[in-house]
Amino acid sequence: MDNQLVQTITPLRKNISMLEKVKPIIFILSAVIGFIACMLFIRNRKPEFANMRSLGTSKGLVFTEAFFEQSLFGVIGTLIGIGIYFLIHGTGALFIAKDILIFIACYLAGATVAVINITRINVMKIMKSNE
């Protein structure tokens, strides 16, 4: 009986241990996804941000607005994911709360880089390229 248990648990432990090793990669990937998703979303809105800057909106306010928006999307997306997880696995989602928080933090770190990039725009160049 013990032998059977060990035989069952050993590969499971190996898998879990491997997943633990992969975790940092997943977190780094989530930061990259945060950056790319945010970058793609914001790219089309460059003229709007340039317009805001042209009217005297500070870099800080543009950053805050863009970052808040992206954070909201990130958090809503994660909450939908958690909801689906709950539906499938019940309260099991509580055990991965720390991982979810790290995922959100990494996503937001990626989004931050993208948003900082957007606040460094050359306003006149963008306004002209619209024409």
Next chain:
Amino acid sequence: MKMETEQRILELDNTVYEYSNKYQTVKAVNGVSYEFQKGRFYAIVGKSGSGKTTLLSLLAGLDVPKEGSVSYMGKSTKEMDRDRYRREDVSVIYQDFNLFPLLTVIENVMYPLQLKGMNEKQAWQTATKKINAVGMDEKFYKRFPSMLSGGEQQRVAIARALASGAQIILADEPTGNLDTENGKNIIGILKTLAHDEGYCVIVVTHDLGISADADEVLSMRDGKLVIG
């Protein structure tokens, strides 16, 4: 009210701006000195790449010169809060209108007012006055820019520029996307603002018709400003 006295408002003093890349350095604005006055309508003409837009960028406080200075009422743009300068002292009108597509006409005009901290009710009242001042009535207030013609969008852009309370209006090819009739109307509004309301209006243009209407015509050639 006709402005009798002319007053220096914006000054370029040996202004230099250069772009650099791996291969070369280009002086887009090369030692330009000039004084702009209130109540005057200026046209800056020049070929593509002559430095007109860079000069406009410097006047708008979107960038600062590498050498020399751009001064508003005697204060260098290098030393001032340029975001505030663009909120309160200078407005830019673009060829492509650049209104916020998801905001209505009135919301577009209210934007600079709310940016300055004005409450919604006051901003609404001021915005309606400015929209009316450019010949548009209340039926336009709740329309989105996409529902307007080019001429109407440019009027809204002017109303937005006026709403900020800025005394300097910079316009980059403001009639470039308009037909002749609408173009004339827009230039008429800008001229009135300069001559009757005392604004300093500086228009960058290729359109020789506009330069004929201007009080001063300045030509940009290879980064240098030539008067007349």
